[in-house]
Amino acid sequence: MKLTKKQFKQDFEKRLTTKFATDVEKAGPQETLAAVSSVIKAYYSKIWQEDNEYKDETKKKQAYYFSIEFLPGKMLKSNLLNLGILDTVRESLSDLGIDLDAIAQIEPDMAIGNGGLGRLGSCFLDSAASTGIPLNGNGIRYSYGLFKQKIVDGYQVELPDSWLDNGNPWEIRRADKAVEVHFGGEVWLEDDGTGRLMPHYRNQERVLAVPYDTPMVGFENTTVNNMCLWRSEVPKDLDLRFQNLEYMRQTAMLSAELYPDDSNYDGRLLRLKQEYFFVSAGLQRVINHFKNINKVPVTHIADFISIHINDTHPALCVPEFMRILVDEFGIEWERAWNITVKVMSYTNHTILSEALEKWPEEMVKNLLPRIYQIILEIDRRRTADLLPKVGAKLVHSTRIVKDGQIHMANLAIIGSHSTNGVAKLHSDLLKDVELHDFYLIYPERFNNKTNGIADRRWSQIANERLSGVLDETIGKSWRHNLNELKLLEAYKNDENTLERLQAANFDNKLRLAEYIQEHNGITVNPEAIFDVQVKRLHAYKRQLLNVLHILKLYFDIKDNPEIEMVPRVFIFGAKAAPGYHYAKSIIKCINEIANMVNNDKDVADKLKVVFMENYNVSLAEIIIPAANVGEQISLASKEASGTSNMKFMLNGALTIGTLDGANIEIFEVAGKGNYFKFGLTKDEVYEYYRNGNYNAHDIYEQNPIVHRILDAFIDGTIPNISAEGPEVFDSLTTYNDEYFVLRDFNDYVRAQKDLERLYKNKNAWAQASLMNIANVGKFSSDRTIKEYADDIWHVHEKK
Numbered sequence: 001m002k003l004t005k006k007q008f009k010q011d012f013e014k015r016l017t018t019k020f021a022t023d024v025e026k027a028g029p030q031e032t033l034a035a036v037s038s039v040i041k042a043y044y045s046k047i048w049q050e051d052n053e054y055k056d057e058t059k060k061k062q063a064y065y066f067s068i069e070f071l072p073g074k075m076l077k078s079n080l081l082n083l084g085i086l087d088t089v090r091e092s093l094s095d096l097g098i099d100l101d102a103i104a105q106i107e108p109d110m111a112i113g114n115g116g117l118g119r120l121g122s123c124f125l126d127s128a129a130s131t132g133i134p135l136n137g138n139g140i141r142y143s144y145g146l147f148k149q150k151i152v153d154g155y156q157v158e159l160p161d162s163w164l165d166n167g168n169p170w171e172i173r174r175a176d177k178a179v180e181v182h183f184g185g186e187v188w189l190e191d192d193g194t195g196r197l198m199p200h201y202r203n204q205e206r207v208l209a210v211p212y213d214t215p216m217v218g219f220e221n222t223t224v225n226n227m228c229l230w231r232s233e234v235p236k237d238l239d240l241r242f243q244n245l246e247y248m249r250q251t252a253m254l255s256a257e258l259y260p261d262d263s264n265y266d267g268r269l270l271r272l273k274q275e276y277f278f279v280s281a282g283l284q285r286v287i288n289h290f291k292n293i294n295k296v297p298v299t300h301i302a303d304f305i306s307i308h309i310n311d312t313h314p315a316l317c318v319p320e321f322m323r324i325l326v327d328e329f330g331i332e333w334e335r336a337w338n339i340t341v342k343v344m345s346y347t348n349h350t351i352l353s354e355a356l357e358k359w360p361e362e363m364v365k366n367l368l369p370r371i372y373q374i375i376l377e378i379d380r381r382r383t384a385d386l387l388p389k390v391g392a393k394l395v396h397s398t399r400i401v402k403d404g405q406i407h408m409a410n411l412a413i414i415g416s417h418s419t420n421g422v423a424k425l426h427s428d429l430l431k432d433v434e435l436h437d438f439y440l441i442y443p444e445r446f447n448n449k450t451n452g453i454a455d456r457r458w459s460q461i462a463n464e465r466l467s468g469v470l471d472e473t474i475g476k477s478w479r480h481n482l483n484e485l486k487l488l489e490a491y492k493n494d495e496n497t498l499e500r501l502q503a504a505n506f507d508n509k510l511r512l513a514e515y516i517q518e519h520n521g522i523t524v525n526p527e528a529i530f531d532v533q534v535k536r537l538h539a540y541k542r543q544l545l546n547v548l549h550i551l552k553l554y555f556d557i558k559d560n561p562e563i564e565m566v567p568r569v570f571i572f573g574a575k576a577a578p579g580y581h582y583a584k585s586i587i588k589c590i591n592e593i594a595n596m597v598n599n600d601k602d603v604a605d606k607l608k609v610v611f612m613e614n615y616n617v618s619l620a621e622i623i624i625p626a627a628n629v630g631e632q633i634s635l636a637s638k639e640a641s642g643t644s645n646m647k648f649m650l651n652g653a654l655t656i657g658t659l660d661g662a663n664i665e666i667f668e669v670a671g672k673g674n675y676f677k678f679g680l681t682k683d684e685v686y687e688y689y690r691n692g693n694y695n696a697h698d699i700y701e702q703n704p705i706v707h708r709i710l711d712a713f714i715d716g717t718i719p720n721i722s723a724e725g726p727e728v729f730d731s732l733t734t735y736n737d738e739y740f741v742l743r744d745f746n747d748y749v750r751a752q753k754d755l756e757r758l759y760k761n762k763n764a765w766a767q768a769s770l771m772n773i774a775n776v777g778k779f780s781s782d783r784t785i786k787e788y789a790d791d792i793w794h795v796h797e798k799k
Ligand code: T68
Pocket: 114, 115, 116, 117, 118, 120, 261, 262, 263, 264, 349, 350, 355, 422, 451, 639, 640, 641, 642, 643, 661
């Protein structure tokens, strides 16, 4: 949009008066932020309204991304960038003595997601808007997002994230569009006089779902999509019998808190309620909108909408959509089923068995009696239909209802026309191993969509220094199309470019060093290799492997304080699920090792270990641009994709990683010599599983370096871990090292040495870094979302 400084200042000053009865001089930072945000909201609202009108008039098909989590982070700068007014607003504020970046910093992160899955959803919404693809989000407006992490005496402590305290300037509460969601009670079927059995209900619990809309503003275009988040409330006309405190509390609970578990299935009733809550509310709104806009029968709905099931949490979309078609529109079952399968599509994000959702039949039956009947009927008809075609074995292994449980992945696959994994390796594993039986029955449904990232946030916003150098070197086309970064390759031998790229990284390192000084009280050397592992703490991600290597370096120094070594700063950021004891123990160990290493005079500044508290999107925006090395060291086959690996690459860090998830595709495009690969392949891992012949204890006994490092956990070398040390030690020895940490240790050390050698050659390192940036184009989520739009949803870009 077009905006002059004069206009903005006028709007801003006026808003301070109308909203807060104050002026530039007297306004506090919260008032300033709120006024700026409110002005920006007014700017995009017009575009939003027009785009809604355009969508309604053209009636083009739209897609809806149902996800129980989103992780957008802060929105102010992203909205400014996308509106094309970031510089104008920054300069205008600066004229008024206000620092935009300082103001932007106090906006709370919108953190209604755990990690990769939620962040991917937000990257997709950003990219869809920016490429003009009509995709809207549907989720829950949790009053409390992911917990805030404090580190106290080395331990993780969780504090509530009350992100709405100062209001949310971006959202619009649409009370007029509220719908009801019903739980429990009894249901029975009665002939409606025409031979059709219709459901009747008694004693249902009623919940009001109120939508809050947050605009997803496209990058320098005219698209504004919607992220709809639902809040649970008590219906205004509630029967007095139900107006008791317990019911009020239960209702509020539905949208109160995000479950802080990732990669783990938690079978609690409230979670199941949350799932049905946002699924039912979302589908009702989508269908209401369809009815209002289109004058065609609902049997045509698959031509107008597409519903995406992000992981299994929204899998109840399948029976709920059936319920609406069959019970409310009176559509005959077979026909309704064909429509449902056409409308639905599903993404799988994990092969970890502990993350696969299953709900006890009894629980579903009690909480959602009609949905339960529909699931049984889906299962019954499918079984009858397939038995003669594929045989009992395949039918049984793929059934939705078995062993007293409802298998949500099975429901999602069976009830949709597309199942995709999130990186090539992952999608292959789904077809060949994890979902092989489904693949035999429905081969045409399986496909891959390698993840991507919203590159504008991770470069233009998070790394202005690098972006500036790129503009000067290759022009600005890369800002619209990340593939244009390929132009950078021509500068691989241009010393000036290499120097400027490295200088940008160095500035970012200074900024991070300052942050670390302020928050951790640790002085780090900006010349050191900044070696970063940021992600959720999980055994399969193997933060422990990183830790063992740090201990090796530590002992090398202790044995020979004069040893020549490129100084290193190891940086961690990781939240552990509050109930994940082992992960929390590892956090404690990292912090105690950090204390030991950082305060050892022999070590000087050769080695520093920093655990950064409360890793989140905003912190990632400070850390990743400063990294030299990104650690992507999960056990091969376990990380479905990973997306921080892509963010590091975009910011010029080199990856040290296993052949897992999207790392493989990163290595393919980065080119040999520009990454450090190590460790078992997925085939080797599966070979161990088949043979059952892995023996971690042997490695402990036979490898003196490993022996010494592991002993440090139990012999008092590392202080203050008398409970956690033995736990870690036992996991690696007695319990046979589930994720092959010891098996991959030697090769990891070798790769780390290669890395150090390359870093000593400044020019070669800079070239490798440049090659990473130049080849990152594929990992823009603009690419990913276009693939979803073309291959799965069949929705089209606005021209
Ligand atoms: C992640 N999954 C994958 N799950 O681990 C990661 N799970 O490899 C991938 O890049 C990313 O998804 C995007 O595809 C998750 O982040 C969760 O957060 C989660 C949350 C609740 C329940 C289960």
